[in-house]
Amino acid sequence: MREYMDIHPDVRTALDLGNPVVALESTIIAHGMPHPQNLETARRVEEVIEQAGAVPATIGIIQGRIKVGLTWEETEYLAKAKDVVKVSRRDFPLVLAEKRDGATTVAGTMLVAEQAGIRIFVTGGIGGVHRGAGKTFDISADLEELKNTDVVVVCAGVKSILDIGGTLEYLETAGVPVFGFQTHEFPAFYSRQSGFPAEYTFRDADHAASVIQTKYGMGLKGGMVIACPIPEEWEIPCSEMDEYIQSALEDCQSGGIAGKRVTPFLLGRIKELTSGKSLEANIRLVLNNALIGAQIAGAYRRKK
Numbered sequence: 001m002r003e004y005m006d007i008h009p010d011v012r013t014a015l016d017l018g019n020p021v022v023a024l025e026s027t028i029i030a031h032g033m034p035h036p037q038n039l040e041t042a043r044r045v046e047e048v049i050e051q052a053g054a055v056p057a058t059i060g061i062i063q064g065r066i067k068v069g070l071t072w073e074e075t076e077y078l079a080k081a082k083d084v085v086k087v088s089r090r091d092f093p094l095v096l097a098e099k100r101d102g103a104t105t106v107a108g109t110m111l112v113a114e115q116a117g118i119r120i121f122v123t124g125g126i127g128g129v130h131r132g133a134g135k136t137f138d139i140s141a142d143l144e145e146l147k148n149t150d151v152v153v154v155c156a157g158v159k160s161i162l163d164i165g166g167t168l169e170y171l172e173t174a175g176v177p178v179f180g181f182q183t184h185e186f187p188a189f190y191s192r193q194s195g196f197p198a199e200y201t202f203r204d205a206d207h208a209a210s211v212i213q214t215k216y217g218m219g220l221k222g223g224m225v226i227a228c229p230i231p232e233e234w235e236i237p238c239s240e241m242d243e244y245i246q247s248a249l250e251d252c253q254s255g256g257i258a259g260k261r262v263t264p265f266l267l268g269r270i271k272e273l274t275s276g277k278s279l280e281a282n283i284r285l286v287l288n289n290a291l292i293g294a295q296i297a298g299a300y301r302r303k304k
Contacts, residue, residue, distance in 0.1 A: 008069025128167030
């Protein structure tokens with residue numbers, strides 16, 4: 001994959017020196033948030049990471065080239081370009097061969113981050129087992145990537161539109177360690193509680209770094225999930241969110257929405273139903289994840 005990859009000089013220097021680098025996805029820019037909040041959030045997330053002493057590396061595809069560390073001009077381009085492909089593992093060959101533009105999903109970003117030598121990746125929430133997957137077999141490729149790719153994903157848990165319990169069961173079977181960050185309950189993206197316990201809890205960034213170092217020092221394959229609750233002042237309670245989600249799911253089913261269009265549709269519909277509260281919560285949780293991810297990256301660097 002390296003021959004298809006352009007690594008930003010700042011990211012390359014940090015990697016060569018062993019300094020902390022944090023990978024970021026680009027789907028949130030091209031598909032996850034409306035303009036101009038997508039650009040504003042992208043800039044703020046990178047600033048948070050820089051202020052915490054790490055180097056941000058937003059990953060995307062511009063005209064068939066994988067960019068590890070988008071320039072601001074490239075970020076603006078992806079935010080405004082039409083026909084940007086949502087790129088997971090399966091999509092790379094086509095998008096690169098046809099020299100198209102692509103925004104990497106959690107799975108796609110993990111794949112590139114591992115190839116580039118970046119251990120820590122920050123996102124909003126991971127994909128998982130969709131509600132009703134027993135009939136549809138709709139399970140996010142993020143879970144397969146977590147099973148196989150050596151990248152730590154710092155997130156706000158599983159997107160609450162999904163089957164959280166089913167996702168946690170899948171990750172357990174796949175041998176993917178799941179940790180709560182300073183919480184004993186697994187968070188539910190917009191909400192601090194999901195009703196499911198966090199089997200293990202990190203006290204702080206240094207504790208997380210020690211476990212990460214041990215996992216990969218043992219040669220254990222696969223990723224790790226570190227789930228960070230949204231700051232309390234910005235959360236939407238789980239009971240309230242469930243009503244919005246059920247309504248959005250009904251609209252999704254009646255509209256015949258399927259496949260990779262489901263998540264963007266649901267997030268957009270929930271934004272309408274919550275009068276924008278879900279978008280603000282999404283922004284706040286990503287910023288929180290960025291700070292924690294940068295702190296963990298710094299602590300991990302000091303352990304090496």
